[in-house]
Amino acid sequence: MKVFIAGGRGRVGSKVATMLNVRGVETVSGGLEDGIDLIEGSGLHEALSGATVIVNVVNTGRFDREGAVEFFERTTRTLTEAGMATGVRHHVLLSIVGVGEGDASDQGYYLGKVAQERAVKAAGIPYTIVRSTQFQSYIPVLADQHTSDGVVHASRALIQPVEIDELVQLLVDVAMSDPLGEIELAGPEQYHLDDLFRATLAASGDAREVVTDEVTGPIDGLVPRGEYRQGTTLYPVRGIPLAS
Numbered sequence: 148m149k150v151f152i153a154g155g156r157g158r159v160g161s162k163v164a165t166m167l168n169v170r171g172v173e174t175v176s177g178g179l180e181d182g183i184d185l186i187e188g189s190g191l192h193e194a195l196s197g198a199t200v201i202v203n204v205v206n207t208g209r210f211d212r213e214g215a216v217e218f219f220e221r222t223t224r225t226l227t228e229a230g231m232a233t234g235v236r237h238h239v240l241l242s243i244v245g246v247g248e249g250d251a252s253d254q255g256y257y258l259g260k261v262a263q264e265r266a267v268k269a270a271g272i273p274y275t276i277v278r279s280t281q282f283q284s285y286i287p288v289l290a291d292q293h294t295s296d297g298v299v300h301a302s303r304a305l306i307q308p309v310e311i312d313e314l315v316q317l318l319v320d321v322a323m324s325d326p327l328g329e330i331e332l333a334g335p336e337q338y339h340l341d342d343l344f345r346a347t348l349a350a351s352g353d354a355r356e357v358v359t360d361e362v363t364g365p366i367d368g369l370v371p372r373g374e375y376r377q378g379t380t381l382y383p384v385r386g387i388p389l390a391s
Contacts, residue, residue, distance in 0.1 A: 154205035215259025227270035273326035310380035
């Protein structure tokens, strides 16, 4: 078995490659560092030769609508066209819980992921879309992104962070199975975003104030609304009030 990992040198992709290799699966990393252009397609057909599965965890730093949509649409179209030409039988895509809902976030990055999911579904390769909630280890970075003039702004929106290694395990299991369509993964506990930020900052000795803002959009836009796979790893900071 050979698996092509688009974005295989990133935080998620490198872990997926390591775990697949431990299971005896051959992996090929695909990205500019590997001499493969996922937008133009140069080097892609050669790298996909013999691969039956694509694990697509490629990412972009573009958060504006135009940039995110263009990146995710073009890379997905290029991957699927090359995959169909070389005999790929399963496209595994990492996406985000809340993407695809009628009232999903209208932020540029999310719209890019919506476009990416549509491109995967429109192609001819059987697929599994794995939607995940936010990573536990990313919460401090998320707090930084919500900081303005030294103050952290957060709403009472719901969040259910998951341990990244549990997502990696799921991606590996999916890659080695038949296509499943769409599945979701979330952590075992649900919090309000402002409570999560306060406790996380306090635990690290960060004195920044967290101000609670009004919720814009649905309060449950970032958590599963239907059936989902539940992780077991608890958030490392304990004593945070759970959202009931």
